[in-house]
Amino acid sequence: MLKKLIITTLLSQLFLLVTITAYAEEKNGQNWEDEIIYSLMVDRFSDGDLDNDYNVDVQDPLRYQGGDIQGIIDQLDYIQDMNFTVIQLSSIFANEEGGFHGEWVKDYTELEPHFGTMKDFEELVDEVHKRKMKLILEMPVMSPEEYPNLEEVLLSAAKFWVSTGVDGLQMNHIGELSSSFWEFFISEMKKEKKDLFITGFEKEADQNRLDAYDEIGFDRMLNVPIHHLLRKTFAEPSQSPQLIFDSWTSNEEKIGRRISFLDHQYGPRFTRDMLEQGTYPITAWKQALAFLYTQPEVPMIFYATEIAVDGGELPDNIPLMNFRSEKELVDHISRLGEIRKEQPALTKGTLDVLYEKDGMVVYKRQYKSDTVVVAINNSLKDQAVRLTKDQLADEKELRGLLNSDLVRSDGGEYQLVIDRDQAEIYKMMEKSGYNIFFILSIFFVFALFGIFMYITWRRGKKKRME
Numbered sequence: 023m024l025k026k027l028i029i030t031t032l033l034s035q036l037f038l039l040v041t042i043t044a045y046a047e048e049k050n051g052q053n054w055e056d057e058i059i060y061s062l063m064v065d066r067f068s069d070g071d072l073d074n075d076y077n078v079d080v081q082d083p084l085r086y087q088g089g090d091i092q093g094i095i096d097q098l099d100y101i102q103d104m105n106f107t108v109i110q111l112s113s114i115f116a117n118e119e120g121g122f123h124g125e126w127v128k129d130y131t132e133l134e135p136h137f138g139t140m141k142d143f144e145e146l147v148d149e150v151h152k153r154k155m156k157l158i159l160e161m162p163v164m165s166p167e168e169y170p171n172l173e174e175v176l177l178s179a180a181k182f183w184v185s186t187g188v189d190g191l192q193m194n195h196i197g198e199l200s201s202s203f204w205e206f207f208i209s210e211m212k213k214e215k216k217d218l219f220i221t222g223f224e225k226e227a228d229q230n231r232l233d234a235y236d237e238i239g240f241d242r243m244l245n246v247p248i249h250h251l252l253r254k255t256f257a258e259p260s261q262s263p264q265l266i267f268d269s270w271t272s273n274e275e276k277i278g279r280r281i282s283f284l285d286h287q288y289g290p291r292f293t294r295d296m297l298e299q300g301t302y303p304i305t306a307w308k309q310a311l312a313f314l315y316t317q318p319e320v321p322m323i324f325y326a327t328e329i330a331v332d333g334g335e336l337p338d339n340i341p342l343m344n345f346r347s348e349k350e351l352v353d354h355i356s357r358l359g360e361i362r363k364e365q366p367a368l369t370k371g372t373l374d375v376l377y378e379k380d381g382m383v384v385y386k387r388q389y390k391s392d393t394v395v396v397a398i399n400n401s402l403k404d405q406a407v408r409l410t411k412d413q414l415a416d417e418k419e420l421r422g423l424l425n426s427d428l429v430r431s432d433g434g435e436y437q438l439v440i441d442r443d444q445a446e447i448y449k450m451m452e453k454s455g456y457n458i459f460f461i462l463s464i465f466f467v468f469a470l471f472g473i474f475m476y477i478t479w480r481r482g483k484k485k486r487m488e
Contacts, residue, residue, distance in 0.1 A: 105359025
């Protein structure tokens, strides 16, 4: 009986020790603002079925490399373990010869044979949904001069693929067709599936074009202007992110209505920018990703970011995926995804810049009573930042979610000390102080243990005397 009491007490104390009071939002009816997208190129991701490897040449980057639908199915756990909630596939439609990238569409209603069969695709949809994840298909818009009856074909094909159970469509090169068509297209597709997520991408879209597409009805647009600013800011140290914040401030009603990204298949890798500036890629990637995962727009990560892959223009920027991952970066992405999913302020909250100078930035995300403070030091030296009670509520503490830092309010101020090339994401909490109950219970456990040992010793002594 005494043994059971001791074990029960010890377990209860361990439970108290690891339990952290945190805000947990209901995920039923989850909005797209809560998602984290992993975008991949099918031919360059994973070869899971050797039977469809005809005309494959891994020595020639302009030929098919063997990636297919079965390969994606095989790697779903790998993607989910990094805390992604959405998988986005490059064009999977039947292409002209040599169209490994999916951009030379021959038939929008047929699956490219190199990628497998419709049975494979249906299995992929099922497996993604079993994991409570979502699936988006990219549909590149061909030139109307090259593809007869493009508008009619595109709408018909989109309805077919949505009928397979996909959750969203990303329409690429939307500038090829008129605004009136896209307004009609979106209206018709929403009739097919009310909650269908429809996004758009135009490589050279400026802020005015993005606003116009918002008005047409796209659920999200890929934020190309912010994409360029992100790369410029984090490719080298001591660059100010103020232009990014200014962009959000001038479009405050649109904040959170876009998708932010650092890499895509139509241009050089972000790692190339870093190397050209003499920046160590892993460090710069960690800084940039900390920002990407804590800003208000939906984050999208292109495959092989987790290994900091380098590459210039196509096809160098889309190599065959190497799953010998950079563990430091994979762990960082996984933890950032976990934090973003757990903190509603990062997906729904307001954004206020508290400090910005020479690459050191501190900003606050707030949603109802939930407050998160992000500090990113992209400067050349360690930084100390003092925040006042005018900026943050007094008599609280900031608990680090990335590096376990702890900052308590002192005289109405918070002193943040961030090493160079480091970032921290703080959760604002009530001051913890000393847990008297916990301290007393520990003494109680030791007392029980002492009594138990004493009784055991007495019993052993008695048996020896007998």
